[in-house]
Amino acid sequence: MKHLKFLLVGIFFGIVLVKSEAVSWYRIYEMFRFQSFHMYGIIGTAVLLGILFFFISKKGTIKNTQNETINFTSKDKGFIRYIVGGSIFGLGWALIGACPGPMYILLGTGVFSMLIAIASALVGTFLYGVLKNKLPH
Amino acid sequence: MNFILNPWPWYVSGPLIALVMALLVYFGKTFGMSSNLKTMCTMLGANKFSDFFKVDWKEQSWNLVVVIGAIIGGYIAVNFLSNDAVTNLNPKTISELAALGFNNPGTTLVPNELYDYESIMSGKGLLILIMGGLLVGFGTRYADGCTSGHAITGLSSLQKPSLIAVIGFFIGGLVMTNLILPLIF
Numbered sequence: 001m002k003h004l005k006f007l008l009v010g011i012f013f014g015i016v017l018v019k020s021e022a023v024s025w026y027r028i029y030e031m032f033r034f035q036s037f038h039m040y041g042i043i044g045t046a047v048l049l050g051i052l053f054f055f056i057s058k059k060g061t062i063k064n065t066q067n068e069t070i071n072f073t074s075k076d077k078g079f080i081r082y083i084v085g086g087s088i089f090g091l092g093w094a095l096i097g098a099c100p101g102p103m104y105i106l107l108g109t110g111v112f113s114m115l116i117a118i119a120s121a122l123v124g125t126f127l128y129g130v131l132k133n134k135l136p137h
Numbered sequence: 138m139n140f141i142l143n144p145w146p147w148y149v150s151g152p153l154i155a156l157v158m159a160l161l162v163y164f165g166k167t168f169g170m171s172s173n174l175k176t177m178c179t180m181l182g183a184n185k186f187s188d189f190f191k192v193d194w195k196e197q198s199w200n201l202v203v204v205i206g207a208i209i210g211g212y213i214a215v216n217f218l219s220n221d222a223v224t225n226l227n228p229k230t231i232s233e234l235a236a237l238g239f240n241n242p243g244t245t246l247v248p249n250e251l252y253d254y255e256s257i258m259s260g261k262g263l264l265i266l267i268m269g270g271l272l273v274g275f276g277t278r279y280a281d282g283c284t285s286g287h288a289i290t291g292l293s294s295l296q297k298p299s300l301i302a303v304i305g306f307f308i309g310g311l312v313m314t315n316l317i318l319p320l321i322f
Contacts, residue, residue, distance in 0.1 A: 006203050016150060018214035026224055026242050032315065050293025053158075084279065090308060091312065093310055105211035120274065124271040
């Protein structure tokens with residue numbers, strides 16, 4: 001039952017992303033054509049509030065459920081992996097209009113052909129794991 | 138009820154996404170929707186091919202529960218919390234997409250030209266979904282995160298690697314939407 005809260009957060013996340021239209025292929029197209037503020041407004045307000053959340057919680061005023069001071073996982077230093085990996089990700093995101101979260105959510109909305117993209121994303125993840133040591137990071 | 142059934146404006150949606158991140162961090166976890174792909178690879182036996190997948194997937198099982206929740210959430214949202222509202226796209230976007238050969242932009246969440254049975258059977262949709270999935274899956278692990286991990290969590294915690302990754306997301310996205318999509322359609 002300790003997983004119930006994660007199920008509920010997942011359900012809430014799925015509902016929010018459908019109702020916000022962030023799972024819409026067309027909204028992603030529109031964003032990358034700079035023809036609407038909608039997606040920028042969503043990401044912008046989420047990040048601003050996120051900054052506020054980390055700012056307040058870092059002072060130790062909020063403890064997490066394990067009673068530890070709230071912190072975030074730091075990403076490793078680097079440049080190439082982020083710019084190249086990010087660009088590869090962006091190509092795919094704009095092509096199918098879905099990043100990993102929306103892939104699952106769209107499957108739930110009844111887009112069953114998304115299973116093809118999800119299976120391919122698994123293969124892509126596998127390929128990275130196999131090629132990792134040969135790639136510049 | 139109309140304010141729930143209609144699409145939600147950005148100033149409602151953005152804060153609610155921040156809430157999702159805050160809840161997961163409060164539960165001692167992190168908001169990242171692509172890690173589950175790695176976990177699933179491990180469960181399918183990828184650890185036999187690369188040390189990258191030698192992780193204890195049971196420790197990551199919470200992540201898979203979030204995924205199951207997200208699928209259920211998508212189902213609930215379209216079946217019980219929506220009306221027939223059409224996505225309120227920029228008229229310019231609609232005419233552009235119509236010129237590229239997309240029928241009725243915004244009436245569905247994803248274009249039939251990519252996702253419906255007919256497009257997949259013609260091979261074109263199939264190829265696009267396979268290519269897109271590969272790029273997303275490979276790119277997200279190479280960049281060590283996706284939209285939720287870098288654009289939301291990483292930027293919120295003011296991390297430079299995440300800013301670089303988000304710039305990458307936009308380089309790729311702009312190239313695909315502005316240069317490659319018009320060639321495919």
